[in-house]
Amino acid sequence: MATKSLLARKKLMAKAEEQLKYLSNGIFKEELPTFKHQLEKINDFPLKPKTLEILQLNLGYMCNQVCEHCHVDAGPDRKEIMTKKTMQQCLEVIKTTKAHTLDLTGGAPEMNPNFRWFVEEASKLGVKDFIVRSNLTIIRANKKYHDLPEFFKKHNVHIVSSMPHWTKGKTDKQRGSGVFDKSIKALQDLNAIGYGLPDSHLQLDLVYNPSGAFLPSNQEALEQDFKKALKDDFGIEFNSLFTITNLPISRYLDYLIASDNYEDYMYKLVDAYNPAAVKNVMCRNTLSISWDGWLYDCDFNQMLEMRVDSPVQHIKDYNEELLQDRSICVSQHCYGCTAGAGSSCQGSVV
Numbered sequence: 001m002a003t004k005s006l007l008a009r010k011k012l013m014a015k016a017e018e019q020l021k022y023l024s025n026g027i028f029k030e031e032l033p034t035f036k037h038q039l040e041k042i043n044d045f046p047l048k049p050k051t052l053e054i055l056q057l058n059l060g061y062m063c064n065q066v067c068e069h070c071h072v073d074a075g076p077d078r079k080e081i082m083t084k085k086t087m088q089q090c091l092e093v094i095k096t097t098k099a100h101t102l103d104l105t106g107g108a109p110e111m112n113p114n115f116r117w118f119v120e121e122a123s124k125l126g127v128k129d130f131i132v133r134s135n136l137t138i139i140r141a142n143k144k145y146h147d148l149p150e151f152f153k154k155h156n157v158h159i160v161s162s163m164p165h166w167t168k169g170k171t172d173k174q175r176g177s178g179v180f181d182k183s184i185k186a187l188q189d190l191n192a193i194g195y196g197l198p199d200s201h202l203q204l205d206l207v208y209n210p211s212g213a214f215l216p217s218n219q220e221a222l223e224q225d226f227k228k229a230l231k232d233d234f235g236i237e238f239n240s241l242f243t244i245t246n247l248p249i250s251r252y253l254d255y256l257i258a259s260d261n262y263e264d265y266m267y268k269l270v271d272a273y274n275p276a277a278v279k280n281v282m283c284r285n286t287l288s289i290s291w292d293g294w295l296y297d298c299d300f301n302q303m304l305e306m307r308v309d310s311p312v313q314h315i316k317d318y319n320e321e322l323l324q325d326r327s328i329c330v331s332q333h334c335y336g337c338t339a340g341a342g343s344s345c346q347g348s349v350v
Contacts, residue, residue, distance in 0.1 A: 003066055003075075004066065004075060004077050005061075005066065005073045005074065005075040005077055005078055005251075006073045006250065006251055006254055007073055007077075007078065008075070008077040008078075011254060013250065013251075013253050013254040013257070014073060014250075016303065016304045016305040016306075017305075019249055019250065019253055019304060020304055020306075020331060022253065022257075023248065023249075023253075023331055023332040023333060024331065024332065026263075027263055027266060027267075028266075028332055032266065032267070032270050033270065034332060035330050035331065035332050035334045035335055035338075036330060038273060038275070038338075039278065039330065041275075042275045042278065044278055046327035046328065047278070047281075047283070047284070047327065047328040047330060048284075048326075048327060048328065049283070049284050049285070049297075049323075049324055049326065049328060050284045050285055051098070051285060052097065052098055052099045052285060052286075052287060052320060052323075052324065053099055053100055053101055053285040053286070054099055054100075054101040054102075054103055054282070054285060054286040054287070054345075055090075055093070055094065055097060055099045055101070055102055055103065055286075055287055055289065056103040056104075056105060056286055056287070056288045056289065056298075056299055056345065057082070057090055057102070057103070057104050057105070057289045058072075058082070058105050058106060058107075058109075058288065058289065058290050058291050058299065058302065059081070059082045059104055059105070059106055059107070059109040059112040059115060059118070059291060060078070060080055060081035060082055060106055060107050060109070060111065060112050060291045061073070061074045061075075061078035061079075061080045061081075061106065061107045061291065062074065062075075062076065062078050062079065062080070062081060062106070062107045062108065062111045062112075063075055063076065063078065063106060063107040063108040063111065063135065064076060064108055064111065064135070064137060064138055064141045065108070065135055065137060065175055065176055065179065066176065067162075067174060067175045067176065067251075068173070068174050068175070068211075068251065068255060069174060069209065069211075069246050069251060069252040069255065070250065070251045070252075071246075071247055071249050071250045071251065071252060071299075071300060071303055072106070072107060072250065072299075072303060073250045073251050073303070074106060074107040074108070078107065080291045080292070081111075081112050081113070081291060082112060082114075082291040082292070082293075083114075084114045084117070086291070086292065086293045086315065087114055087117075087118045087121075089293060089315045089316050089318075090118075090289060090293075090315055091118075091121055091122060091125070092318075093315060093318045094122060094125050094127065095125055096320075097320060098320065099287070100127070100128040100129060101127065101128065101129040101130075101131065102122060102127045102129070102130050102131065103131040103133070103286075103345065104118075104119075104131065104132045104133065105133040105299065105345075106133070108134070108135055108138045109132060109133065109134075110132075110134065110138050110145060110148060111138065116151065119132070119151070119155055119157065120155065123155040123156070123157075129158055130155070130156065130157050130158060131157070131158045131159075131160055132152065132157050132158070132159055132160070133160050133161070133162075133207075133345075134148070134159055134160070134161050135161065135162055135175075136161045136162070136163070136182065136183040136186040136187065137175075137179055137182040137183055137186065139186040139189060139190075140182040140185055140186055141182075149186075149189050149190050149192075149193050149195065150193060152190075152195075152202075153193050153194065153195070153202060156201070156202070158203040158205070159190065159195060159203065159204050159205070160205045160206075160207060160242070160345075161183075161186075161187075161204070161205070161206055161207065162175075162206070162207045162208075162209070163183060163187075163206040163207065163208065163226070164208065164209065164211055165208075165211065166225070166226055166229035166230050166233070167180075167229075168180040168181070170211050171183065173211055174211045184234050184236070187204075187230070187234070187236045187238070188234065188235070188236060190204055191204075191235075191236060191237055195238075196236075196237045196238040196239055197237055198237070203239050204238045204239055205238065205239050205240045205241070205242060206226065206238050206240075206241050206242070207241070207242045207243075207244055207347075208222055208226070208241055208242070208243050208244070209243070209244045209245070209246050210245075210246060213256060213259065213261035213264065213265045213268075214268070215245055215268060215269075215272060215339055215340060216243035216244070216245060216340075216343075217243075218341070219241065219242070219243040219341065219347055219348045222241055222243060223240065223241035226238075226241050227241075240347070241347070242345075242346060242347030242348075243341075243343070243347055243348060244343050244344075244345070244347065245269075245336045245337070245339055245340075245343035246336065247300050247333045247336035247337070248262070248265065248266065248269070248332070248333055248336065249300060249303055249304060249333050250303050266332070266335070268339075269335035269336055269339045270335055272339035272340045273335055273338055273339060274338055274339065274340060274341070274342060274350060275338075276342075276350050277337065277338040277339075277340075277341070277342030277349050277350050278338055279349075280342060280344070280349035280350070281334070281337045281338060281342065281344065281349060282298055282337065282344035282345055282346070282349075283297040283298040283301070283328045283337075284328070286298055286345075287308075287323065288301065288302045289315055290302050293314050293315040293316060294307055294313060294314055294315075295307065295308045295310070295312065295313055295314065295315065295318075295323070296308060297328045297329055299345065300333055300336075300337075301329055304331065304333065306329040306331070307329075308323065308326055308329070309326050309327050309328075309329055310322055310323050310325070310326040337349075
């Protein structure tokens with residue numbers, strides 16, 4: 001298990017331009033259709049946004065974990081953090097946007113020194129659904145984070161947390177030694193104050209992504225398996241499980257190449273391509289804002305440094321009308337969001 005990011009290890013796939021080069025050549029020059037070609041076949045190129053519903057803010061790439069498949073390449077060595085000035089610009093946008101959901105992500109967003117201030121300010125603005133994507137272990141990482149469950153409850157935060165599996169072995173393999181035990185303790189802490197319980201308004205959802213070079217199975221069936229296992233073994237309850245397909249970018253792309261699984265995995269994605277999923281891919285109703293305020297069609301495009309195709313590219317110049325008129329940037333990684341039942345930060349889309 002790596003203890004440093006690809007960037008710190010000076011790996012080739014730490015560079016967005018190298019990832020895009022890899023995804024645009026090889027088998028996509030010789031054998032497989034590009035994602036653009038698939039969109040052209042269904043008369044959906046260029047891909048256009050629908051009504052904006054979700055603003056997703058990446059508060060920084062710093063994290064207390066170095067997970068094997070992290071598409072952000074997050075870790076303790078990453079120092080990119082959203083400043084208070086950029087947060088204030090985001091708050092101004094939140095006041096006027098038509099989006100009903102605010103989604104905070106990272107890294108571990110809680111490690112941003114202004115995280116609590118931002119949550120307090122943003123919660124005053126009447127956002128319908130206020131999501132924080134917590135890795136769970138941050139709650140147990142340090143005493144200063146131990147009161148996060150109460151803080152989340154106070155501001156009616158909807159918690160969405162990664163949980164690779166209901167067993168220790170598979171979870172620790174993907175996320176690091178000791179992660180499973182800390183995650184279980186964090187979930188029990190959240191349950192203790194009402195999160196994820198029947199008839200509670202405090203929403204707790206889990207996210208599953210496969211631990212190897214394969215696609216997730218049926219979301220509904222997996223949810224039932226997770227609920228039974230966590231309830232029986234640990235007394236843990238939660239609301240919903242979201243399945244997310246691993247996209248071939250950043251640390252996961254590096255893993256695929258190093259393990260000689262890249263071509264097989266891309267064939268799986270292309271074979272599983274579902275044109276019906278294109279209607280609801282998250283880039284059509286979401287706007288992603290990076291730690292330094294640049295705008296992207298989605299969190300994955302952000303990691304590939306594919307900024308929005310619009311005259312407006314930074315939060316300080318935000319203009320929703322102009323942004324809604326843009327074309328969405330695509331590449332071969334987009335197959336991950338349209339394979340099978342589709343995949344988004346909210347789980348399956350079909």
